[in-house]
Amino acid sequence: MVDISFFGNHKALKGTLTVPGDKSISHRSLIFGAIANGTTVIKGLLRGDDCLHTLACFKQLGVDIQDDGDTITIHGNGLDGLNESERILDVGNSGTTIRLLMGLLSARPFYSVFIGDDSIHRRPMDRIIKPLEQMGGQLHGRKNNRYVPITVVGQPLKPTEYTLPVASAQIKSAIILAALQTKGVTKLTEPAKSRDHTERMLKAFGGHIEIEGTTYLVEGPQNLTGTTIQVPGDISSAAFFIVGGLITPGSELTIQSVGVNPTRIGLLKVLEAMGADVTLSNEREWNNEPVADIIVRYSKLKGTTISGDLIPQLIDEIPIIALLATQADGETVIKDAEELKVKETNRIDTTVDELSKLGADIRGTDDGMTIHGHPGKPLKGGHVHSYGDHRIGMMLAIAGQLSTEPVIVEEAEAISVSFPSFETKLKQSQS
Ligand code: S3P
Numbered sequence: 055m056v057d058i059s060f061f062g063n064h065k066a067l068k069g070t071l072t073v074p075g076d077k078s079i080s081h082r083s084l085i086f087g088a089i090a091n092g093t094t095v096i097k098g099l100l101r102g103d104d105c106l107h108t109l110a111c112f113k114q115l116g117v118d119i120q121d122d123g124d125t126i127t128i129h130g131n132g133l134d135g136l137n138e139s140e141r142i143l144d145v146g147n148s149g150t151t152i153r154l155l156m157g158l159l160s161a162r163p164f165y166s167v168f169i170g171d172d173s174i175h176r177r178p179m180d181r182i183i184k185p186l187e188q189m190g191g192q193l194h195g196r197k198n199n200r201y202v203p204i205t206v207v208g209q210p211l212k213p214t215e216y217t218l219p220v221a222s223a224q225i226k227s228a229i230i231l232a233a234l235q236t237k238g239v240t241k242l243t244e245p246a247k248s249r250d251h252t253e254r255m256l257k258a259f260g261g262h263i264e265i266e267g268t269t270y271l272v273e274g275p276q277n278l279t280g281t282t283i284q285v286p287g288d289i290s291s292a293a294f295f296i297v298g299g300l301i302t303p304g305s306e307l308t309i310q311s312v313g314v315n316p317t318r319i320g321l322l323k324v325l326e327a328m329g330a331d332v333t334l335s336n337e338r339e340w341n342n343e344p345v346a347d348i349i350v351r352y353s354k355l356k357g358t359t360i361s362g363d364l365i366p367q368l369i370d371e372i373p374i375i376a377l378l379a380t381q382a383d384g385e386t387v388i389k390d391a392e393e394l395k396v397k398e399t400n401r402i403d404t405t406v407d408e409l410s411k412l413g414a415d416i417r418g419t420d421d422g423m424t425i426h427g428h429p430g431k432p433l434k435g436g437h438v439h440s441y442g443d444h445r446i447g448m449m450l451a452i453a454g455q456l457s458t459e460p461v462i463v464e465e466a467e468a469i470s471v472s473f474p475s476f477e478t479k480l481k482q483s484q485s
Contacts, residue, residue: 074101075100082154095282213237225244301456307350328355369394385424401445408450412457
C-alpha cells in the first residue's frame with residue numbers, strides 16, 4: 055500500500071497534454087482482435103492494470119498477442135482460436151474484463167474460472183449470469199450466483215429477448231458477445247443509452263448490429279475480420295485535468311485527442327450548464343469513434359442538477375464532479391445514480407466520506423449526493439483513502455490543487471488501474 059502526497063498549492067494547470075487510451079475502447083480492441091480472423095494492430099492501448107488483465111486472460115486462452123511496447127499485434131484465428139485455460143483467469147480489479155469475458159466464454163466449448171481482487175469479489179455478477187442463463191448458459195458463482203469466483207461451462211446458446219434492469223454497457227456487451235456466437239436473433243433493450251463502444255467496434259471489425267434507440271438486434275453467428283485500431287484518449291481520465299483546470303485560477307490546458315463519443319460526454323454537458331469555459335477543437339473520427347482536443351480555462355461556476363438519462367453518460371465522472379461542485383456557487387444535486395454503489399467502491403460513500411474529511415460541504419443520499427459549493431474556499435489537507443479505487447484516488451489528488459496542506463492519498467497505487475502516468479502528468483502541468 056502506497057501513500058502519495060498531492061499538494062498543488064493553487065498552482066495553475068497549464069500546457070498541452072495527452073491522456074492514456076480509453077479504457078473501455080482498449081478492452082474491446084483486445085477482445086475483438088482476439089476473436090477476429092487475421093491481424094489486428096492496436097495503437098494507443100491503455101497500459102493500465104485493468105487492460106493488462108484482459109490481455110493476460112487472452113494469452114492464457116491461447117491467443118497470439120505481440121507487444122513491442124508501443125503497438126499491440128494480435129494474430130487472431132477467430133472464435134475457434136480461443137482454447138481452455140489450464141489456469142484460473144485473474145481479472146484483478148477489472149469489472150469490464152470479467153463481465154465481457156463471462157459473456158464471450160459462456161458460448162465457447164470449454165470450462166473457465168474467474169477470480170479477481172477484493173473489490174471484484176464484492177461486485178454483483180448476477181446481472182450478467184441471469185441473461186446468459188436465459189440463453190441456456192451455465193455459469194455459477196458464490197452466494198446464489200452473485201459473486202466471484204465464477205465458473206463458466208461454455209456451450210451452444212439459444213437467442214433470447216432481454217430487458218436490462220439498469221443501463222449498463224457491461225451487461226449489454228456481455229450479451230452481445232454471447233449473441234455473436236448464437237444462431238438466431240437476440241434482442242436487447244436497455245432503460246437508457248449506455249456507452250456504445252461495443253456496437254461501434256463490432257462494425258469496425260466487419261460485424262453487424264441493428265440499433266433502434268435503446269433496442270439492439272444481434273444476429274449470430276458472425277465472423278469478424280482483424281483491423282487497425284487507434285484508441286482515443288479516455289475522457290474519464292481527461293476529466294481529472296478538466297476539473298483541475300476549471301477550479302485552479304489562472305489555468306489554461308489543452309488535452310489532445312480525447313474520445314468524445316456522445317454516450318460519454320455527460321461531463322461536458324454538465325460543465326456547459328455550470329458555465330464552464332470548455333471548448334472542443336480539431337474534431338475528427340478514429341474507427342467510428344469521435345475524437346477532439348479539449349481546451350479548458352479556469353471558470354466561475356454555478357451549481358446544477360444531474361439526473362435521469364444523463365447519469366450513464368457520466369457515471370465514472372461523478373466523484374470528480376463532486377469535487378468540482380465544492381467550488382461552484384450554490385447547490386449541486388446528483389440523483390438517480392444508485393449504480394455508484396456497485397462500482398470499484400461504493401462511490402457515494404467513498405466520495406462523500408473522503409471529501410468531508412477535506413472540509414467539503416457534501417451529503418450522501420440514497421441515489422446520489424448533494425454538494426453546497428463555496429467558490430474560492432480552499433479545502434483542508436490531511437490523510438484520505440482511495441479504498442483501492444483509482445477514480446477516488448485521482449479525485450482526491452486533484453483536491454490537493456486547492457488544499458491548504460498536502461492531501462495524502464492512501465492506497466494511491468490504485469491509480470495505475472486506468473492512468474499510470476497521472477502523477478507525472480499532473481506535476482508537469484503545474485506551472
Ligand atoms: C464500462 C461500463 C461502465 C463503466 C465502467 C466501464 C465498460 O460500467 O462504469 O467503468 O467499459 O463497459 P456499467 O456498464 O456497469 O455501468
